[in-house]
Amino acid sequence: MYDVIIIGAGIVGCSTAYWLSQYEMSIAVLETHNDVANGTTKANTGCMHAGYDPQPGSLMAKYNVEGSAMGKQLCEKLAVPYENCGSLVVAHTKEDMKTIEELYQRGKQNGVKELYLLDEKQTRELQPRLSGNVKGSLYAKTGAIVDPWQFAIALAEVAVENGVALKLNNEVKAITKKEGIFTITTNKDKYQCRYIINAAGVYSDVVHEMIGEKEFTIIPVRGQYFLLDKNEGEKVQLMLFQSPSQKGKGVAVCPTVHGNMIVGPDAETVESEDLATTAEALKYIKEQSKLTMDCINYRDNIRNFAGIRARSDRGDFIIEESKSVKNFYNLAGIASPGLTAGCAIGYHVIDWLNTKENFVKKQNYQETRRKIRFKELSFAEKNELIAKNPAYGRIVCRCEHVTEGEILDCFSSPIPPQSIDAVKRRTNAGMGRCQSGFCGERVAMILKEKLNIEFNEILLDKEGSKILMNKAKEGDY
Ligand SMILES: Cc1cc2nc3c(=O)[nH]c(=O)nc-3n(C[C@H](O)[C@H](O)[C@H](O)COP(=O)(O)OP(=O)(O)OC[C@H]3O[C@@H](n4cnc5c(N)ncnc54)[C@H](O)[C@@H]3O)c2cc1C
Incomplete structure (x- = not known):
């Protein structure tokens, strides 16, 4: 049984997990896909908007401006690519x-x-x-640009380091409540908790209506x-x-x-x-x-x-406790500027939970993340790294200059990749001009080896996206 279960691992769910993981509570995140940031968070413009666009007094305005102000420092702490270009x-x-x-x-x-x-x-x-x-x-x-999926992955990785249980491939199918305890049924398992945070993006109305009245439409x-x-x-x-x-x-x-x-x-x-x-x-x-x-x-x-x-029929973000289900919080209708606002939305979840009880901050928790990006290092640093581990001396993605060492690193990270695109989102391998025409095969073979799977189980991205069906000829792979 968990204190809090977060449904959805986009920027909103991941930031909520990151901030809550600094408190003494048990937390799980349930996510349909085989990776975090695989919904809207991976497909947007990547802008950290300054906040002049939303109507004054709206939740969009409040969280946009706060998120924009938090973004730079947070991205620095998490080693997330961010640029204050205006x-x-x-x-x-x-x-x-x-x-x-x-x-x-x-x-x-x-x-x-x-x-x-x-x-x-x-x-x-x-x-x-x-x-x-x-x-x-x-x-x-103050306008800036950010790597949107790296932002969510970094938040989730630190949350996992702080003890959050990330349950990928778990699509929530049903929710019931008895004597103050929620039971959540997914395609894989059943989970119990006392508080639910609904951050299910485009499906947040569907998830809410698994237990609550209709209160909004996405x-x-x-x-x-x-x-x-x-x-x-x-x-x-x-x-x-x-x-x-x-x-x-x-x-x-x-x-x-x-x-x-x-x-x-x-x-x-x-x-x-x-x-x-x-x-x-x-x-x-x-x-x-x-x-x-x-x-x-x-x-x-x-x-x-x-x-x-995920535009809501209220024309604003929906950030509130459900009117029909106590201890069920909706972080819904988070359309643009939700990437900017996401980190601020998650930051405030503890304020609502602490109106119900007193969760205290942990004595020790992690706030930061380190990440090696070979191409950003000086010559001396590169040489030092290669001397320690020759895998950093082997370039896999020529367009983006990504080394085998960086790809191997992500398999020992808190959320190891399960697909070729998950490697891309973590390392940039395949993001360049040739769009993985050259490196795709090498990444696929590293994935096969590290996950100990057969070649016809290699996924391009989501569950079911197999790319290799049969062997065309015999030989080593
Ligand atoms: C075209 C476009 C451009 C944009 N440009 C910008 C921009 O430049 N700047 C900006 O600030 N914002 C922008 N946005 C908005 C921003 O991308 C979103 O607001 C933000 O990514 C929403 O994050 P989220 O976590 O709410 O949703 P998502 O990232 O969609 O995450 C929701 C997660 O919930 C999971 N889920 C759903 N149902 C279930 C279930 N039943 N069980 C388990 N898991 C479930 C999904 O799989 C998904 O991973 C843009 C959006 C779009 C579409």
């Missing part, structure tokens, strides 16, 4: 200028620091390669992307947003922490968790992006993907 909302018309003035005032009301209204010259000084017809911009100096809204090669990444210095209008929020052109350019997303309501990309939406994104930058070379596109926003 953001611009670029105005092209008189109406856009009015809109960015409103966003400026909204930002001030929300408590965003270092917000500035710039004229065309100042805008172009910060971001030279912009399409013509720029009138001005709203500059948010509307899945898909967004699609182009991810461009690092050649294109050089063209963009800050996160570039278009001025929101009645037509929508426009598409963003942003750098990624790995040096690529990301363009998107659009917004399309979908029936279910449909992650397909469509020619229509991608064409729209390409056209829209020209308003911001007309020099993007889409021949350098290396990947398209889609993510699903």
Whole structure:
């Protein structure tokens, strides 16, 4: 029996586990997939928004601004790639200028620091390669970019080090409650606890209604992307947003922490968790992006993907105890800016639990994580590392310069990878221009060896995503 069970291991569930793991309580996290950060948290723009966008007084505004302020220090502690590049909302018309003035005032009301209204010259000084017809911009100096899946993985790894039980491949199917104790039935097992934190993303309404009344509905809204090669990444210095209008929020052109350019997303309501990309939406994104930058070379596109926003019918985050089930907390409807807000949302869960009882801080707990990134080391450090372990001298991913040593390291981490993409999310192997064309096979064979599985059990990503069926010829693998 656990004190607290968290359902869902996206940024919200992982941050909740991280902060709660500093307290004397027993905690489990139940997650459908074979890895953390495998829902919306792995498919977004990777922006740590400054906080001028949400309506003043909303939960979105509160947690966005707090999350943005926490992000830098937290990412430093957890060795998560983070870059404080700033953001611009670029105005092209008189109406856009009015809109960015409103966003400026909204930002001030929300408590965003270092917000500035710039004229065309100042805008172009910060971001030279912009399409013509720029009138001005709203500059948010605190805007940043982050590696979204690394953020969640790091939070979860430290939580596990602090004693949290992470139960992957456990999809919650039913919840009952008797004499104050919840029983949660998954596809694998039964678990009991006294408090439930529902962080199930797109499925948070479904999970709540396993035991509670209907209190909210989640509307899945898909967004699609182009991810461009690092050649294109050089063209963009800050996160570039278009001025929101009645037509929508426009598409963003942003750098990624790995040096690529990301363009998107659009917004399309979908029936279910449909992650397909469509020619229509991608064409729209390409056209829209020209308003911001007309020099993007889409021949350098290396990947398209889609993510699903969990938009609530209340138009705001839902962060509250269920009205129909005592000790059941919903962290639901966490659409954008949920990546930014996630760390702050998890931080406050203890405040609610401690209105019920007195959980005290542990004497000793871990807050930080170390991670070796070979390509970021000096020559001397590289040589020292190779002398200790020659596996760091063998490059597996040539595009991203990832060594065998780094790949082997992640198998001895608190949450070892179960798939090729899980290795990618931990090391960047396969994230470069060739998209694992060269290193994929080597990673697959390391995975086979470390997990002690047959070649036809190797997964690309989620459960069932087998990539090798039969041997084409005999020989060593
Ligand atoms: C296109 C797009 C762009 C975005 N861009 C940004 C951005 O730039 N900046 C920003 O701040 N935010 C952005 N967001 C929002 C951000 O990505 C999300 O708010 C955030 O990732 C939500 O995290 P989560 O933990 O709530 O959900 P998720 O990451 O989806 O995690 C929920 C987890 O719950 C699990 N789960 C569901 N049902 C069950 C069950 N029955 N049993 C067990 N586990 C279950 C799922 O498998 C999943 O792993 C964007 C979102 C999208 C879609």
